[in-house]
Amino acid sequence: MQYGMVIDIKKCVGCHACTIACKAEWEVPADKDRNWVHRLGPDNTPHGLASTYYPGLCNHCNEPACVPVCPADIIQKTFTDKKSGKTKTLEVAATYKDPFNGTVQIDKERCLGCGACADACPYNARYVNENQINEELGSEGTADKCTYCMPRVEMGLEPACVQTCLARARIFGDLDDPNSEVSRYKKMGAKSLSSVNVNIGSNGLYYGNKRDMALLTATSTPQVMPEANMRRILMAKMKPGFNKAKKLGMLGLVGAVAMKGMKEDKE
Amino acid sequence: MAFNLTRRKFLQTATLAAASVPLANVVTAQAGVAKSPFTPSGTMADKTMVGGICEMCFWRCQLVGKVRGNKLMKLEGNPKSIDNGQSICARGNAGVQLLYDRDRLKYPMKNVGQRGAPKWKRISWDEALDTCAKKLKATEQKFGAKGICMFPHGASAKYPMQYLEHTVGTPNVSEASFFQCRGIRDTAFLATIGTxxxxxxxxxxxxxxxxxxxxxxxxxxxxxxxxxxxxxxxxxxxxxxxxxxxxxxxxxxxxxxxxxxxxxxxxxxxxxxxxxxxxxxxxxxxxxxxxxxxxxxxxxxxxxxxxxxxxxxxxxxxxxxxxxxxxxxxxxxxxxxxxxxxxxxxxxxxxxxxxxxxxxGAMGVKGSFVKGKGPKGVGKVGWPKGEHHVEAMHVAAGIYPYSPPGTPTDLIRDAAITGAPYPIKSCVIWGQNPIQTIPNQQKTIDMLKQMDFVMCVDVMPTDITMYADILLPEASYLERYDFIKTGTQWDLSGKQQQYISARMPMVMADFERKDQVYITNEIAKRMGYGDKIPVSALPEMVDMQLAGAGLSIAKLIAEDGIHLQPGIDPYGVADDLLVYFNNAEIADYGYPASPTYIAVEEVPAGHFRLLYGRSPVHTFNRTQNNVWLHHAMPENPVWINDEMAKELSLVNGDRVYCVNSEGVKSRNTTIVKVTPGIRKDCVYMAHGYGTKNPAMSVGAGAGIDDQALITILAVDPETGCHGMRNNFVKLVKA
Amino acid sequence: MSATQEPIRLAEIFRFLAQTMRYPESSWFTDDFLSVFKELLVQLGHVPQKSLPAKITDAILEEIQVDYTRLFINGVPHVVAPPYASIYIDGTLNSTTADKTREYFRSHGFDITTNEFPDHLVTELDFIALLEDEKQGSSEEFLRLYFRPWFAQFRDLVLAEAEVSYLKTAVEVIDFFTRIETEADSGQAA
Known part of the structure; x- marks a missing residue:
């Protein structure tokens, strides 16, 4: 199963309701976003004058750039398939890709708030909520982003942004299910905002007429993977060492010191 | 000042022995916190309140509220709605931030400074109501009811408007929704297709x-x-x-x-x-x-x-x-x-x-002009008409024959400023912000300056509230009963259904906010009209209205906030429908009987015609302080044609002021949006930005107030309504 | 009136401080109240400034009311220092911080009784007083985690902008009684 979202920009009227419903649902700080609507154009395209929207959110990528950079200590996490009850145990840091539903999630309890994941995302889909500080971890805040509203979906509800969309321009579902509405859109040509350098299996797809898609892809496709900070890469590579440190009961301290270093590095 | 000891030291030595009164004796207030058993609250399973009717705009979608503890967390479309369904727009979703807006009015206030340069003092409701009633009564006694004017807007203004129009008896009421918006449409179509x-x-x-x-x-x-x-x-x-x-x-x-x-x-x-x-x-x-x-x-x-x-x-x-x-x-x-x-x-x-x-022949058939057939029976509750009937100024003068209900705005402003045909000395502003809705702001200010009394009732400290003597905080649409919304399923060709819904509170009003029935009744009592009061409280009014349709608040709640009933096929053309291609009555008044083009003034050299319109995240100027909506679109870029921009050396993102042809300069700047998507002879910006009241801490300074630039007055001769696109601006780099 | 020689209780002081931050009205903002306030200052080793009124007159009360309204309710150009934690922590009113504050009240067996928001300065001071009633020193955690993170910003705004000295002084006294004192502070003074 791989959850994905199609946005039909032919239908979208750019009303921004999706962004506000999300803020209310998840108490997102007023100046931060889990999703957004950028207004594009009017501008000339090869297919004529166009004006459209870029309603963006976390794409829950197949190869998420945000996951491997997380420097939090690695733990064994057991995932359960909600349908079959099957379980799978993986070694994960504080952000991971769910092996059953394909969503990328954050373990808020263990997030150090370093912002490495936010830096790594070519879609700018993450932010660090500096007001959510985990005292025990000595964190700088907590990373946050779209969860595809998993707690709502698990209750049988639509994601908040999908529910409120008056145009029914947001379609959510399982891309692995060939009969789903999202798969139907994919067959019709819905495509992700991917480029030569940024091709990480985004599961956010867009569908529209030629001129609108031309404007959307020209303005909103990321062209370069964000340059990963050397220290962060180092941190990521040091993870096995972290595991040992954890066993020795040292991780909290080491982690905190390392994180402070990274923060300075960022500034 | 610094205290040169520590708390521990202080507690060891202090006795407050010299004070004549023990500390505890001067603490009179009840604590705001008390012992209470601990009940952990759920997270996902917030309580659902039904019966919300949105008023972030005036379409009035049906809502449910998600309430955690005593706090509204989220608004959603009522799943039972056959109108908006579960969808609401950005503004509807952002109602939570109107409710909890940091700058919202909380207590009655008295202006102890100047109109326009206010100095506020919190006062009691009694003092506020006494003052309003005394001042309005004084005007009524000295100048007659017509000495009072009113600028109302929204569902809450209807009850006080009727009080002033019917019972007190002033014709001097000007609604922005008519005179600066849709009134012309309504009367022109009345004169053409009869509705x-x-x-x-x-x-x-x-x-x-x-x-x-x-x-x-x-x-x-x-x-x-x-x-x-x-x-x-x-x-x-x-x-x-x-x-x-x-x-x-x-x-x-x-x-x-x-x-x-x-x-x-x-x-x-x-x-x-x-x-x-x-x-x-x-x-x-x-x-x-x-x-x-x-x-x-x-x-x-x-x-x-x-x-x-x-x-x-x-x-x-x-x-x-x-x-x-x-x-x-x-x-x-x-x-x-x-x-x-x-x-x-x-x-x-x-x-x-x-x-x-x-x-x-695009009437009555599928896909054309078709009015849905909504439910009947919802009753009316209103203030009784007084004995004295005063003709509105335009009626007395025989002008503006197709004016919408009320009195054309400029007749009121002119009368107030000149004293002719009669003085207008008290002004009641209820839910409207005439500064940002009526063109030529200086004229509105001049009108207010000469008043003996100005009172405002609102939820937010809008521009106009700066000119109030008494400022009253109102319960918002999420904290009161009132509006009855009726209609049909949204797709007229769908299963024919009708609905009746009434506004119910999602949460109780915080602080000292009061609803329109309380405020109006209390003023009426103090003005000697206590015996004319039609209802004692809002829920009573709603129940009386619903009774006509066999419903009540309790029944509506039991039906999840919306009553549904079978509908009536809306299609078909009535035999007696008349379309007045040529309407001789209009000619009788001296205006063209057949639709006629009347040329507008050309754009002066070096200027652009100023066009304005709506942003999807704002309703008029009412929502500019909403922190969620503000963040979505923090300012209103001015659109300019790409070729004209090149001539003026303007590029995307340049900051500019606008200066109109009468030399009025915008208070704030905004950014330029260079686009092939606009004609060369005009510029465009969204309306609803740039409040001048700094008390709106989110909206103040954000974007340009287009209304400030609309100083040349155009008045539609048949209706007396304003035309607001006859002003011309230059863009000046900041 | 007999002078008590018992050491003063912190709970009583917080209850009094909460009172100082309520909207001043003639029913309680009296000469008696003012004399207690001044005495407290004396005990703090501080000679009351001359700018504190000698007696409460209607004019003086109105002056304080106007300044209070401007600082905390509705001001021009805008409210100077909204007395709510949420504004300083979240940027919005009655948001997450208010919820957390109320949860804290409830987890300690208390709940709000007014239609004020839980993170209002007066509500928080009332709560601190109640905690101190139960056990002296038990408000330390609340002060550290909930009160001080926003109060310091609030205090600075009031000190910079208040026109009447009563409000400035009251905020300074609150600051004194809510400051987190380290061992070093205590040692030095002792």
Whole structure:
């Protein structure tokens, strides 16, 4: 199963309701976003004058750039398939890709708030909520982003942004299910905002007429993977060492010191 | 000042022995916290409150509220709604931030400074109500009821407006929703097809949708937008006439970039062409048309060539659009528009839209002008009419024969400022912000300055509240009962259903906010009209109204906030429908009987015509302090044509002031948006930004207040309504 | 009136401080109240400034009311220092911080009784007083985690902008009684 979202920009009227419903649902700080609507154009395209929207959110990528950079200590996490009850145990840091539903999630309890994941995302889909500080971890805040509203979906509800969309321009579902509405859109040509350098299996797809898609892809496709900070890469590579440190009961301290270093590095 | 000891030291030594009174004796207030058993609250399972009716705009979608503890967390469309369904727009979603806006009015206040430069002091409700009643009564006694004027807006203003109009008896009431918005549409259509049209076009089932200045998507009313989108999905052709490539133009098959102000000419040219082609609906016109021959003759001068030249639109496109309309008639939605107070020639334009409906027979059939048949029976509760009847100024003077209800705004302002025909000395402002809704702000200020008394009732410290003597905090639409919303399913061709819903509070009002019935009744009692009070409280009023339909608040709650019942097929043309192509009555008043184009002033050299419109995240100027909405679109970029920008060396993102042709400069700056999507002769910005009241800590300083730049007054001669697109600006780099 | 020699209780002081931050009205903002306030200052080793009124007159009360309204309720150009934690922590009123504050009240067996928001300065001071009633020193955690993170910003705004000295002084006294004292502070003073 791989959850994905199609946005039909032919239908979208750019009303921004999706962004506000999300803020209310998840108490997102007023100046931060889990999703957004950028207004594009009017501008000339090869297919004529166009004006459209870029309603963006976390794409829950197949190869998420945000996951491997997380420097939090690695733990064994057991995932359960909600349908079959099957379980799978993986070694994960504080952000991971769910092996059953394909969503990328954050373990808020263990997030150090370093912002490495936010830096790594070519879609700018993450932010660090500096007001959510985990005292025990000595964190700088907590990373946050779209969860595809998993707690709502698990209750049988639509994601908040999908529910409120008056145009029914947001379609959510399982891309692995060939009969789903999202798969139907994919067959019709819905495509992700991917480029030569940024091709990480985004599961956010867009569908529209030629001129609108031309404007959307020209303005909103990321062209370069964000340059990963050397220290962060180092941190990521040091993870096995972290595991040992954890066993020795040292991780909290080491982690905190390392994180402070990274923060300075960022500034 | 610093205290040179520690707390521990202090506690060891201090006794407060010298004080004559023990500490505890001067603490009189009850603590705001008390012992209470701990009950952990759920997270996902917040309580659902039914019966919300949105009023972030005036479409009034039906809501449910998610309440955690005693706090509203989220608003959603009521799943039972057959109108908006579970969808609400950005503004609807952001209602939570109006409720908890940091700058919201909390307590009654008295201005102990100057009007316009206020100094506020919190006062008790008793003192506030006593003052309001005493001052209004003094005006009434000295100048008569007509010495009081009112600027109301919104559901909560209806009750006090009726009190002042009916019981106290002043005709001097000016509603922005009429005189600065849709009043012209309503009276022009009354004079053409016998009914105010609302936005009742069956777009969902249309073959062609024709919008003149309509910018759906930027202007969002949920069920209305659903109809529009359903139409497009079903393959309707979309024609958008707009000097700007609007949100709707971007989805259109034909974007007609008309020269601003010439829309009537375009309509006449197309109608003349359709008649010349013999494509008009002769059977319909024969049966329902009045004065068609005169009309036909009157518009014969509007050849395609003349129209193309006047409107600066290619002749081919005019023909194409006219053919598209005629060839798909009668399943054509000629949208009547909503905000139509544009150029001071608007009554004639609105008449021409009604005539186009008649010409195509686009009424009563699928996809055309069709009014849904809503439920009957909801009762009315109102203030009784007093004995004295004062004629409104325009009636007495025999002008503005097609004025919407109330008195044209400028008659009130002029009377107040000049004292003729009579003085107006008290002003009640209720839910309206005349500073940002009425053109020529200085004139509004001059009017207020000469008043003996000004009171404002609002939820937010809007610009106008700076001029109040007494400022009263009102319960918002989420904290009170009132509005009864009725209607049908959104898609007129769907299963025929009717609904009745009444506004119910999602949470109780915080602080000392009060509702309109309390405030009005208390003032009425103190003015000696206590015996005229129709209801003692809001829920009582709602129950009385609902009783007419066999409902009550309790019943509605039991039905999840919305009562549904079988509906009636809305299609069909009444036999007695008349379409006045030529209306002799209008000529009797001295105005053109057939729709006529009246040219507007040309743009002076070096200037652009200032056009304004809506942003999807704002309703008029009411929402600019909403922190969620503000973040979505923090300012209103000024659109300028790319070629003109090049001439002026402006690039995207440059910061500019606007200066109008009378030398008025915008208070704030905004950014330039350079685009091929606007004509060369105009610039455009969204309305609803740039409040001048710094008490609006989110909205103040953000974007340009277009209303401040609209100083040249245009008044539509038939209606007395303002035209607000006859002002010209330059962009000046900041 | 007999002078008590018992050491003063912190709970009583917080209850009094909460009172100082309520909207001043003639029913309680009296000469008696003012004399207690001044005495407290004396005990703090501070000679009351001359700018504190000698007696409460209607004019003086109105002056304080106007300044209070401007600082905390509705001001021009805008409210100077909204007395709510949420504004300083979240940027919005009655948001997450208010919820957390209320949860804290409830987890300690208390709940709000007015239609004020839980994170209002007065509500928080009332709560601190109640905690101190139960056990002296038990408000330390609340002060550290909930009160001080926003109060310091609030205090600075009031000190910079208040026009009447009564309000400035009251905020300074609150600052004194809510400051987190380290061992070093205590040692030095002792």
């Amino acid at each position: 105010p049209p609302g936005e009742n076009v069956d777009m969902a089932n249309a073959k062609v949708i024709f919008g003149l200045g309509c910018h759906f998507g930027e202007n969002v009313h949920v069920s209305h937008t659903k109809r529009y989108l359903k139409g497009l999905e079903n393959g309707a052709k979309l024609i958008i006439v707009d000097p700007r490539f609007s949100a709707s133009a971007a989805k259109a098959d034909e974007w007609v970039a008309v020269k601003p102000g010439t829309d009537t000419a375009l309509m006449l040219g197309m109608m003349n062409y359709i008649i010349q082609q013999g494509k008009h609906n002769k059977a319909f016109i024969d049966k329902h048309g009045i004065g068609f021959a005169e009309f036909k003759e009157s518009i014969a001068e509007w050849t395609i060539e003349k129209t193309a030249q006047t409107c600066d639109v290619p002749a081919d496109q005019i023909k194409r659009v006219a053919d598209l309309l005629a060839d798909n008639a009668p399943n054509v939605s000629i949208h009547p528009g909503r905000h139509v107070s544009w150029h001071g020639n608007d009554f004639q334009r609105q008449r021409s839209l009604g005539c186009m409906m008649g010409l195509l």
